[in-house]
Amino acid sequence: AGLSSVRFICGTQDLHKHLEQKLAQFHEREDCILYASCFDANAGLFEVLLGPDDAVLSDELNHASIIDGIRLCRAQRFRYKHMNLDDLEQKLKESQSCRLRLVATDGVFSMDGDVAPLVGICDLAEQYGALVFIDECHATGFLGPRGRG
Known part of the structure; x- marks a missing residue:
C-alpha cells in the first residue's frame, strides 16, 4: 500500500x-x-545550481542520470577521461574563466564497479577553486565506514 x-x-x-x-x-x-528516484534527483540538480556562466566537468562514464541532468542545465560542459586526474586537471585549467565550476562524478560506477579517485578529485577541485558533486547511490551500503559511502 x-x-x-x-x-x-x-x-x-x-x-x-x-x-x-x-x-x-x-x-x-x-x-x-x-526524491522518487536518483534519476529525478540528478535530473533536477544541475539546472538549479548552474547557469550559462558556469561549467560542469563530468567523468565520461558517469551514470545516465548525471549525463541527462547536465544536458538540462545551461552550463558549459567538459568531459574528462574516465577516472583520469591528468585530464580532469586539464579541463579545470580550460574552464578557469567560468564563474563557478562543478566536478561531477559517480562514487562507484555502476557498469563496472570502478571506485572514483575521490581524494585526487577533491584535491584538484580545491586547488582550482571548484566544487565537487559525488553521486553515492552505488556506494551506499557497501563502501565507507558502516556502509555510508
Whole structure:
C-alpha cells in the first residue's frame, strides 16, 4: 500500500520527514531530501545550481542520470577521461574563466564497479577553486565506514 502517487502530488507526510531524518543521521549530515528516484534527483540538480556562466566537468562514464541532468542545465560542459586526474586537471585549467565550476562524478560506477579517485578529485577541485558533486547511490551500503559511502 502507498499514498497512490508521488510526493509532489500527495504532499509531504510525517513518514517522509521521519525517513529523511533517519537517513541524514545515518550519513552524518544536517538534513536530507528524498526524491522518487536518483534519476529525478540528478535530473533536477544541475539546472538549479548552474547557469550559462558556469561549467560542469563530468567523468565520461558517469551514470545516465548525471549525463541527462547536465544536458538540462545551461552550463558549459567538459568531459574528462574516465577516472583520469591528468585530464580532469586539464579541463579545470580550460574552464578557469567560468564563474563557478562543478566536478561531477559517480562514487562507484555502476557498469563496472570502478571506485572514483575521490581524494585526487577533491584535491584538484580545491586547488582550482571548484566544487565537487559525488553521486553515492552505488556506494551506499557497501563502501565507507558502516556502509555510508
